[in-house]
Amino acid sequence: MTAALPRLHLFLRRPASGLFSIEMLYRSLIPYFERDFEVEWIENRRPSRGFLPRLADAFRAALRQGDINHVTGDVHYLTYFLSRRRTVLTIHDFVSMERLRGLKRALLWFLWYWLPVRRADAIVVISHSTEAQLHRQLRIQPERVHVIPNPVRADFCPTERAFDVQYPRILQVGTSANKNLERHAEALAGIACKFVILGHLSDAQRACLSAQRIDYETHADMVPEDVASLYRGSDMLLFASTYEGFGMPILEAQASGIPVVTSNRWSMPEIAGAHALLVDPENIDDIRTAVLSIIGDSQQRQRLRAGGLENAARFAPAEIAARYASVYRNLCRAEA
Structure with missing residues (x-):
């Protein structure tokens, strides 16, 4: 009898007009994930605005857990009630930390970075630059941090169009x-x-x-x-x-x-x-x-x-998916 594949649940923000970059990146990885995992795509019901809507989606995420829970970015609060040992969090940037000051910055640091990082076993950052910022902002064991860049989708491909020197x-x-x-x-x-x-x-x-x-x-x-x-x-x-x-x-x-x-x-x-x-x-x-x-x-x-x-x-989806799959498998082994 064939063993059941581990259940990989990808948690994403609610789609919004003009905002699809994170969603499209992970959709390009799903065909590769499906070779080793049973994949479920879970989108927030509410936009990421306000305390109560975010809290409601965090509770909903806790009821939809898989063997691996991957909070894919821009909705870090979904980690709050997930099983820590089964959770991966991807952090895409610290842009708001660069922009905000005072109490707003302190609240963002605590609710968007410090607490979610404590609630995830594995942290993925998308560049070494972001990794350096993570270590400046938080005390975290280096072995929990994985640098996995974003994939570039296959529909971005070259043509033989000539460069318009006169009016580029x-x-x-x-x-x-x-x-x-x-x-x-x-x-x-x-x-x-x-x-x-x-x-x-x-x-x-x-x-x-x-x-x-x-x-x-x-x-x-x-x-x-x-x-x-x-x-x-x-x-x-x-x-x-x-x-x-x-x-x-x-x-x-x-x-x-x-x-x-x-x-x-x-x-x-x-x-x-x-x-x-x-x-x-x-x-x-x-x-x-x-x-x-x-x-x-x-x-x-x-x-x-x-x-x-x-x-x-170097950023082909197959390569990036293999690196994520390695993180997922390590979580499964640790859980077992």
Whole structure:
């Protein structure tokens, strides 16, 4: 008689318009997980807002436990009532800890990081940069921490589209404060290009783009397939963020065969490898010089394209799923 497969329960946030990155990442891993585990996908019933709705979803999670419980990120509070010995928590970043101050920061530290980390046996972080932040914020045994990067989905793939030297389409992914849109706009001022922005713009950002006389177009709330097409229709990615826990757009651009300008801070050099132009995100001249270098140097573009494709291959779903599966199996052995 064949032994039953261990039950792997993936706990995720409630889907919201325009927010699908975490969900799509883990969906790309499920076909590989299903070879060794019986997988159940469990989404929150409520948005992650307010104390009582979060508490209700945490109680619900406790009633839906498997042999392995994986809280996949952005809903850390689901760990509160899960069996510690069977729980894996993925931490994607510490961006709010960088932004908040005072009592709000202290509450976030306790409820979003300290308590969930105590309620999970294994902690996964998605970059060595995030691992370093974790150890700065919390006392945790190193053997409990596993660095497993995010996978790049297979629908991000290259085309033979020629680079438009005369009027390149320069892609910006995200419009939150750390995405550095205003400095990007200032760096692009006077460069003949189309600035392609994925995300909702504030009135202040629109005013900034107008003041710099930037020719731009915006896209928001796109389905994942259309996002992949947007990359393939762009000539380069400008992603000089001031903070990232990982930097998924770097890999998505590299897998799509387009050159990348990104930041020399936090996780971004680690994710890009030697296959992007790194800039100081606070230095507008630095950003502008890198963009002009890509536009003006065909050999550099080809080098970045070839190296980027090779780098993105390291983050294939099969490889990432195998690393998660090793963590899951260790939990099963410890529980037994």
